[in-house]
Amino acid sequence: MKQNTTKYAILGLLTIEPLSGYDIKKMIKNSLAYFWSESNGQLYPTLNQLTKDNWIVLLDNAATSKKPSNCYAITDLGRQELQKWMRREEEKSVHRDENLLKLFFGSNISKEETILRLKKRKLKLIENLKKYREIANKLEKESHSSQSIYWILTANYGISSARAAISWYQKSILILEKAKI
Amino acid sequence: MKQNTTKYAILGLLTIEPLSGYDIKKMIKNSLAYFWSESNGQLYPTLNQLTKDNWIVLLDNAATSKKPSNCYAITDLGRQELQKWMRREEEKSVHRDENLLKLFFGSNISKEETILRLKKRKLKLIENLKKYREIANKLEKESHSSQSIYWILTANYGISSARAAISWYQKSILILEKAKI
DNA sequence: CAGTGCATGTAACAAGTTACATGATTCC
């Protein structure tokens, strides 16, 4: 069975507060970036589909603002569907990590090229780690609602997985540098 | 620009030795499972496409065997294309982790339900870790070719990322259990 | 008055899964 996860990402965000498509994009970019992404071509059509299905409604804010900002809110039906999804266990986690695939096939290019690639990736991860730390700090400070504990936990996941990856890269670079190939 | 990564996964595996579609499926399942997957509906059409493009060739093994096993080998052109891909840096790594998404939206179901989910995931990861260790051990023992260093490194990645995830799950479960929500 | 950010959207395409079909061979 296929399931449109975009639908549930949107629904979940709308449980926090009513949002426009643009708001959703921003939230994903600012807070979920390290474990979620959406493209425009998926986001806007899905918003329309969810409206048709009555899982969300377009708030009538024409009076309060002149901006072309379509603000959506989740409906009771939407909440029910979100909870159904939350309780489903599918585990189908499809892993496709192109970086590891390239490393696995490393013998097809020179050792030095691979080492350079690994170093670049490592730097990128260090940068990411910094961002995740900032997100986590911000969340800890602003912590007030019952939701924030979950946000902090996911932020910590980003931090600890980035840390583990960085130290693996470090080790791997050393191993390759020492290796006689 | 979109790129068909399946193509390169196939090419890479064929640099090890000539393989049939079924062999490729098995290798992915046995050795790459924790960072790569392919479905039948993607694999077989891609094999045909690669043959048309002359990146791989169907070996004529009709004489040596009566099995309907189509054995493919990579061509020089295929090797070149693989190397081009290996040297490309795209970084586009699209993260979409449904488990984290569900945790992020945790406040929509009871704390206890979330804890149960986390515990199940943790058990699953412990199981996976065991498998990765077996793969790594096997690789270390059979280590002979210049390729095996790369295989061992990727296996280690699986191990260290699983370990980091497990300890994060452990911590998160404790934090949630203590939390008053 | 140009540049940046706000804000929404679509058409064309690529990528990938699912569920099925088919038949041979091997092992118990």
Next chain:
DNA sequence: GGAATCATGTAACTTGTTACATGCACTG
């Protein structure tokens, strides 16, 4: 002779990205 596994494949479908188009509002 039945089950499992070997082995290849396709049709229908979903999911997702890319690249574009449009226009307003604010700021320096």
